[in-house]
Amino acid sequence: MNSLDIPATDTTPRVHHNPSARLLLREGESYPEDVVAFYAPVVAWLRAHLAAEPGPLTVQFALRYLNTSSSKALLDLLLLLDDHHRGGGTVNVEWLYDPSVEVMREAGEEFGEDLSMPYRLVALAN
Amino acid sequence: MSVPASILLRHNGPFTSEVIVACGRELRALPDLSEDARHRLFATFVELAQNIARYSVERAGPPGGERGAGEVTVSAAEGRLLVAASNLVSPAAAAALADQIAALKELDAAALRVLHRDRRRAPPPPGSLGAGLGLIEMARNASAPLAHNAEPRADGLIRFTFLVPLASVSAVSKPT
Numbered sequence: 001m002n003s004l005d006i007p008a009t010d011t012t013p014r015v016h017h018n019p020s021a022r023l024l025l026r027e028g029e030s031y032p033e034d035v036v037a038f039y040a041p042v043v044a045w046l047r048a049h050l051a052a053e054p055g056p057l058t059v060q061f062a063l064r065y066l067n068t069s070s071s072k073a074l075l076d077l078l079l080l081l082d083d084h085h086r087g088g089g090t091v092n093v094e095w096l097y098d099p100s101v102e103v104m105r106e107a108g109e110e111f112g113e114d115l116s117m118p119y120r121l122v123a124l125a126n
Numbered sequence: 127m128s129v130p131a132s133i134l135l136r137h138n139g140p141f142t143s144e145v146i147v148a149c150g151r152e153l154r155a156l157p158d159l160s161e162d163a164r165h166r167l168f169a170t171f172v173e174l175a176q177n178i179a180r181y182s183v184e185r186a187g188p189p190g191g192e193r194g195a196g197e198v199t200v201s202a203a204e205g206r207l208l209v210a211a212s213n214l215v216s217p218a219a220a221a222a223l224a225d226q227i228a229a230l231k232e233l234d235a236a237a238l239r240v241l242h243r244d245r246r247r248a249p250p251p252p253g254s255l256g257a258g259l260g261l262i263e264m265a266r267n268a269s270a271p272l273a274h275n276a277e278p279r280a281d282g283l284i285r286f287t288f289l290v291p292l293a294s295v296s297a298v299s300k301p302t
Binding site for chain 2: 010011031032033065067068069071072075098100101102103104110113114
């Protein structure tokens with residue numbers, strides 16, 4: 001399986017898959033000018049990975065901010081993972097947030113409402 | 127007693143990604159805001175600035191790098207923040223925006239949350255390059271209903287201004 005490591009920019013997070021079966025979207029924020037151009041390769045990688053690697057996958061989000069277009073792209077990515085879970089795959093999702101920013105905790109809660117897979121909100125220590 | 131508003135940030139011109147990042151940094155560095163209020167201000171600025179970049183009829187910038195042009199002003203008065211964003215749009219687009227702002231005014235926080243959830247799951251509305259969610263999110267972040275001003279020009283275009291009021295300190299967090 002191809003590895004994945006997209007470095008963070010001013011407007012996009014680092015996206016990184018590590019050998020301990022974790023896919024991480026963190027170290028940054030998400031408000032690119034062209035959301036599709038950024039997320040399409042991530043979704044394509046994820047589809048290929050889920051098809052090739054039957055083992056469990058943990059996906060962790062720790063974003064400082066995401067704009068509304070990114071939030072739609074992220075929901076599509078989460079729904080893809082949720083389909084995998086419904087099909088018998090093992091997926092865990094963690095949404096890490098800064099507890100002083102209520103909006104990001106709410107965003108995490110609202111993503112969870114649309115999902116049936118294991119999904120956990122985690123307050124980051126300040 | 128009314129105190130004149132003090133301007134915290136203003137940009138007039140094309141809203142390139144670089145401009146949006148630089149202005150966003152300035153806004154995040156403002157003193158005397160709660161972390162939640164800082165986040166809502168940044169989020170509101172990014173949505174408005176990216177709207178201008180995508181939808182403004184007025185385009186500017188270097189050849190090949192043109193973006194929508196307009197003006198965003200962030201000001202503070204009496205413990206409140208106001209984000210004003212204006213750009214040129216067609217009369218049809220101005221009317222559609224005014225209708226959407228009027229419809230959002232009727233919704234309370236719970237209804238806005240439901241609308242946001244439904245809209246995020248739906249395909250983007252026709253003509254929207256983004257998710258069509260920006261206005262709803264701004265209404266959710268605002269401390270009072272969104273307002274607008276539509277000023278017709280001699281050339282037939284409309285200078286449309288969004289006005290988004292924001293708290294400078296967030297309300298006490300609700301336990302969940």
